[in-house]
Amino acid sequence: MNRRHFLHSSTAAAGSLILPHWKLAAADLAAREPMPVSAKKALADAALNAATRAGATYADVRIGRYLRQFISTREDKVMSVVSTEDYGAGIRVIAQGAWGFMSVDQLTPESIARAAVEAVAIAKANSKLQTEPIQLAPQKGVGEVLWRTPIKKNGFQVPLAEKVDRLLSANAAALKAGASFVNSFLGLVNEQKYFASTDGSYIDQDVHRIFPQFQVTATDTKTGRFQTRASLSAPSGRSWEYMDADPKGKRPGITPRYTHSYDMIEDAALAAEQAKAKLSAKSVVAGQYDLVLDPSHLWLTIHESVGHATELDRVLGYEANYAGTSFATLDKWRSKKFQYGSSIVNLVADKTEPGSLGAVGYDDEGVPTKSWPIVKDGILVDYQKTRDQAHVVGQSASDGCSYSQHWSDVQFQRMPNVSLQPGKKPLTPEEMIKGVEKGVYIIGNGSFSIDQQRYNFQFGGQLFYEIKDGAIVGMLRDVSYQSNTQEFWNSCVAICDQRDYALGGSFNDGKGQPPQSSAVSHGSATTRFNKVNVINTARKI
Amino acid sequence: MANLSESEARSILQKILALSRADECEVTLGGGRSANLRFARNAVSTSGASERLSLSVTSSFGLRSGSATINEFDDASLARVVRTAEELARLSPENPESVKLPGPQKYLEPARYFASTAGLTQQDRVRQTAASIGICREAKLTAAGFLEDSTGFSALANSKGLFAFQRSTGVDFSITARTEDGTGSGYALADFNDASRLDAAAVTRIAARKAAMSKGARAIEPGKYTVILEPAAAGTLIDLMVGSMDARSAEEGRSYLSKAGGGTRQGEKLLDERVRLYSDPLHPEVPGSKWTQDGLPQRRIDWFEGGVVRNLRYSRFWARKKELSEDKVALGGGPTIMDGTDTSLEALIKGVKRGVLVTNLWYIRMVDPQTLLHTGLTRDGTFYVEDGEIRHPLKNFRFNESPVIMLNNLEALGRPTRVKGSLIPPMVVRDFTFSSLSDAV
Numbered sequence: 004m005n006r007r008h009f010l011h012s013s014t015a016a017a018g019s020l021i022l023p024h025w026k027l028a029a030a031d032l033a034a035r036e037p038m039p040v041s042a043k044k045a046l047a048d049a050a051l052n053a054a055t056r057a058g059a060t061y062a063d064v065r066i067g068r069y070l071r072q073f074i075s076t077r078e079d080k081v082m083s084v085v086s087t088e089d090y091g092a093g094i095r096v097i098a099q100g101a102w103g104f105m106s107v108d109q110l111t112p113e114s115i116a117r118a119a120v121e122a123v124a125i126a127k128a129n130s131k132l133q134t135e136p137i138q139l140a141p142q143k144g145v146g147e148v149l150w151r152t153p154i155k156k157n158g159f160q161v162p163l164a165e166k167v168d169r170l171l172s173a174n175a176a177a178l179k180a181g182a183s184f185v186n187s188f189l190g191l192v193n194e195q196k197y198f199a200s201t202d203g204s205y206i207d208q209d210v211h212r213i214f215p216q217f218q219v220t221a222t223d224t225k226t227g228r229f230q231t232r233a234s235l236s237a238p239s240g241r242s243w244e245y246m247d248a249d250p251k252g253k254r255p256g257i258t259p260r261y262t263h264s265y266d267m268i269e270d271a272a273l274a275a276e277q278a279k280a281k282l283s284a285k286s287v288v289a290g291q292y293d294l295v296l297d298p299s300h301l302w303l304t305i306h307e308s309v310g311h312a313t314e315l316d317r318v319l320g321y322e323a324n325y326a327g328t329s330f331a332t333l334d335k336w337r338s339k340k341f342q343y344g345s346s347i348v349n350l351v352a353d354k355t356e357p358g359s360l361g362a363v364g365y366d367d368e369g370v371p372t373k374s375w376p377i378v379k380d381g382i383l384v385d386y387q388k389t390r391d392q393a394h395v396v397g398q399s400a401s402d403g404c405s406y407s408q409h410w411s412d413v414q415f416q417r418m419p420n421v422s423l424q425p426g427k428k429p430l431t432p433e434e435m436i437k438g439v440e441k442g443v444y445i446i447g448n449g450s451f452s453i454d455q456q457r458y459n460f461q462f463g464g465q466l467f468y469e470i471k472d473g474a475i476v477g478m479l480r481d482v483s484y485q486s487n488t489q490e491f492w493n494s495c496v497a498i499c500d501q502r503d504y505a506l507g508g509s510f511n512d513g514k515g516q517p518p519q520s521s522a523v524s525h526g527s528a529t530t531r532f533n534k535v536n537v538i539n540t541a542r543k544i
Numbered sequence: 545m546a547n548l549s550e551s552e553a554r555s556i557l558q559k560i561l562a563l564s565r566a567d568e569c570e571v572t573l574g575g576g577r578s579a580n581l582r583f584a585r586n587a588v589s590t591s592g593a594s595e596r597l598s599l600s601v602t603s604s605f606g607l608r609s610g611s612a613t614i615n616e617f618d619d620a621s622l623a624r625v626v627r628t629a630e631e632l633a634r635l636s637p638e639n640p641e642s643v644k645l646p647g648p649q650k651y652l653e654p655a656r657y658f659a660s661t662a663g664l665t666q667q668d669r670v671r672q673t674a675a676s677i678g679i680c681r682e683a684k685l686t687a688a689g690f691l692e693d694s695t696g697f698s699a700l701a702n703s704k705g706l707f708a709f710q711r712s713t714g715v716d717f718s719i720t721a722r723t724e725d726g727t728g729s730g731y732a733l734a735d736f737n738d739a740s741r742l743d744a745a746a747v748t749r750i751a752a753r754k755a756a757m758s759k760g761a762r763a764i765e766p767g768k769y770t771v772i773l774e775p776a777a778a779g780t781l782i783d784l785m786v787g788s789m790d791a792r793s794a795e796e797g798r799s800y801l802s803k804a805g806g807g808t809r810q811g812e813k814l815l816d817e818r819v820r821l822y823s824d825p826l827h828p829e830v831p832g833s834k835w836t837q838d839g840l841p842q843r844r845i846d847w848f849e850g851g852v853v854r855n856l857r858y859s860r861f862w863a864r865k866k867e868l869s870e871d872k873v874a875l876g877g878g879p880t881i882m883d884g885t886d887t888s889l890e891a892l893i894k895g896v897k898r899g900v901l902v903t904n905l906w907y908i909r910m911v912d913p914q915t916l917l918h919t920g921l922t923r924d925g926t927f928y929v930e931d932g933e934i935r936h937p938l939k940n941f942r943f944n945e946s947p948v949i950m951l952n953n954l955e956a957l958g959r960p961t962r963v964k965g966s967l968i969p970p971m972v973v974r975d976f977t978f979s980s981l982s983d984a985v
Contacts, residue, residue: 085610085612085613086613087613101588106596107595125593129588129666132677134585323686411594413592452921454907456985463911485980516718541915
């Protein structure tokens, strides 16, 4: 169904009421006017005071209203339109040196105070299992402050028809270009978060995220084979303006790749052609290849092999029972000589980059956000920390890495954006490819897996191009590469410059018990890694 | 507030249905209380409790539908969630794949609620955890683990007169014990609906033994090995295979169950003849939900029997499209159950001439949906077995293997155990593909 089609069918059903309906729905989806800050402050104070009276030496409260909208489609049909809204508060306390947490979904001064008292009781019970009291890095109260994601067009207020139309138009483009099937999806998130603590902070934040995506499938009934190609979009710390298909947001090349703005229709049409081409692509010959990795692919390798490996809670053993620990141990960091990567590798942690998923004004324990180096000139120089971890590495301040997915979950250390800094010398992907004798150029992220200490990993992708003697000679399939984190980053020999820099990211990064999801971006420019082990993943069943 | 009685739930659902102006309206209400205690470095880390109640409304006008959820229950909020769902429905294009809501149904009654679990207190959690940490500390091990319990309900009603209500409880405990020098690691887990069956100390002793045994791991060349997969290791791969049995995908030519030239592999022998995989909501070890996502009754479904594909999973739309009666096809599912034997894990190991004992697999991801090839790694207790004896610990491996190939290469099955909600036997499998070594412990 094309755009006109959809508008026509909506109009036919809703008659002359269509515009008022849009307005109504838009207003509903954006929820009521957010609760006045004064009301949130009153509730927060009720919780903080109750916790303190019950014996807490520290308390924070997060009052949240979380809005989400999901639209999913396949071919010319809308499969579901879902709008969710969730409101409540989580109270975290320290009492007798231990953490306690309680959440509540019916918010009155009385109920929130009762929850605070219960959190204190849990902390006191937990203190029997505590070996040393929690130590919080000092954080001066910031008073009453406000931070908003600088969005230009609130996706929740965009008419549903426009959003549906974009997805169906992308599907139509893919089908026209020969796709057998296409599924597309749009996710919008708005976290309206209010944080208050006994340090004297009252922080009101309005955070937005968007993720458009699709998967195109090409089937060959005769052979029974099929191939897919997923969108090259990135989840973004923006809203509907990301869908503007601004030509300035496009990096040209063998296939367009996107930065601050996404052309979903163009990408879907190309995806169909490329999925079909993958059906008859050459199956890769296993062996060592030089890899040229596009930002739409490399973000996930950065995420798994650097982002997670440098989370201090993992390094210390707090995630040993689930997400795992880390090879990037304190002794390696203390040596100031641990060669994480080659000397051109600079990886920066960040919670401020505009358009990134990690960008907020303050983290979920009231710490102002910042950027800081993790790997400098190839050497491991720092970790990601929260307030209760800073003292372990002899530091006096948190990095602002505390996050909770929801008011009903306790906050803990989550990954900031971790990005590979672009090369300092002018270099384009085309120039980079010219220097490769035997290689694979990989675009888009695919299958991914890494061990619990972040040594051994295996990654797939969406598009694989064979490079021979400095030129792309055709498409490959059945490609995955396996490496060891330190070997891989030390095999990094060239990074394209700032012009090629783009963010990729994860809309749902899982960690913790019970598992929580967070959203995080990773930037890079196209990067070359020499002599990486490529395996062939074709099998017969 | 979060754990409502049947009459309280019914009253809210009826209120919503009375507000509805849609042709059809379906309402689900779910809630409960969950509490957890997480520990690491032999001490508590984070711990807390949560109470939640959530209402979801799906409204339809003809072939148009929309859904909205909310967790506020004052009259204005209830009216707003109904209005939002209706506005979304009116604005959505017609979906020709829509199906009419079912009328009242008769459900089986799985025993999923246990007062022993509902009555757990923070002191109980602390006591179980203290026992676990105590065992590890005494053995000079570092414990990290997680204990979580939940008590909840769900209720479903629609404008066709259907009403359903169920309560459930659950408790999960898992523990990773690591040697102080970080060269050994052992893992064990247990989960039940009935918390009185949980013995955290007994679970911890298994993890502690494995941690001590896994010190000083040696490397052997990656390649194809006979493996003894404990239920925790085999379970995820098998769940992923059973979860990929969608009939429509198979008929559309984009599934491991698609056939060259068109059609599906239903009726074909795809696995070793000893493989029987099914789901049964009334199984006492892994009781399932009363109803499917569509509100229809869950019932026993055979997925593989004698290694033959018996059923594919249908949506109501796909059953209609294929002109198949809804009571003749598999519409739901539930916890995966795989038949085994009475053979213990120890006896399975005794029968292996040369192989690798795998406690757990980690970071399992699909590599190729065509063959269900998955990759991942061994973790927290991998051992070399020779002449029926565990000889020494092994460095961890990355594997690249398909559960379809794995269950074709079956050598022996043991006694099934509940892991992560499924009931899976330990098994011996030949030619399991390890493709590289990992330094991770």
